[in-house]
């Protein structure tokens with residue numbers, strides 16, 4: 317595939333190295349708002365910044381270029397991106413976390429929230445840890461996890477950073493040097509603690525997931541998730 321990289325920072329460069337190893341060609345490396353010609357690209361992969369993501373996605377959909385987006389912190393406009401994709405009969409996939417492990421972790425989180433839903437003894441604690449250059453907090457992955465808990469556990473109706481409020485999934489966001497991404501969900505009662513945790517050892521898992529998603533999306537139309545790519549039911 318001929319790939320356009322929208323965002324050529326830590327993730328863009330990791331994707332470039334892995335995509336070349338998988339036999340793909342990088343035809344565009346875009347790292348700012350300058351106008352870029354997408355016509356030589358079979359697909360675009362956006363790992364940029366929250367303020368740029370929706371514009372980049374829109375440009376691709378208007379240009380009939382399938383687009384894989386992993387940028388977090390822009391989801392107030394997600395429904396607009398979905399509507400534009402449908403209007404243009406385009407191809408779009410977004411995931412707050414493209415790694416295979418986290419895609420499975422999302423399913424574990426959902427199942428655990430359902431199982432815990434009637435157990436009043438337990439309170440929940442969600443923690444994410446990332447590197448100090450990360451612009452957004454909480455992480456997109458933590459928000460996806462919290463929203464799924466809210467959808468599947470009868471007690472919780474909202475999420476907030478560092479909160480003791482009733483019916484609230486409290487998220488703690490820590491920033492430490494060189495941490496690629498760690499997410500942990502704890503259910504704590506007076507007598508025990510049950511926890512699930514995902515630890516990324518590098519950015520390669522995110523990059524591989526995004527490339528696999530691009531390979532899968534390139535000849536399709538529609539709006540998809542990583543569950544579609546990995547055929548998880």
Ligand SMILES: NC(=O)c1ccc[n+]([C@@H]2O[C@H](COP(=O)([O-])OP(=O)(O)OC[C@H]3O[C@@H](n4cnc5c(N)ncnc54)[C@H](O)[C@@H]3O)[C@@H](O)[C@H]2O)c1
Nearest residue numbers: 323325326327347348349364368386387388412413414522
């Ligand atoms: N979904 C996932 O699996 C996943 C994994 C890792 C990171 N992320 C997200 O991806 C994004 C990028 O992460 P990163 O670690 O590569 O950040 P980074 O800061 O290293 O790179 C972002 C790059 O985007 C560039 N940029 C700024 N404006 C732009 C524009 N208009 N168009 C294109 N590029 C522009 C910046 O110059 C920078 O080089 C973040 O939102 C992060 O949360 C998602």
Ligand SMILES: O=C(O)C1=N[C@H](C(=O)O)CCC1
Nearest residue numbers: 388412413450455456457497
């Ligand atoms: O490094 C980042 O930034 C990451 N962002 C995503 C998020 O916000 O969840 C995924 C993990 C790494």
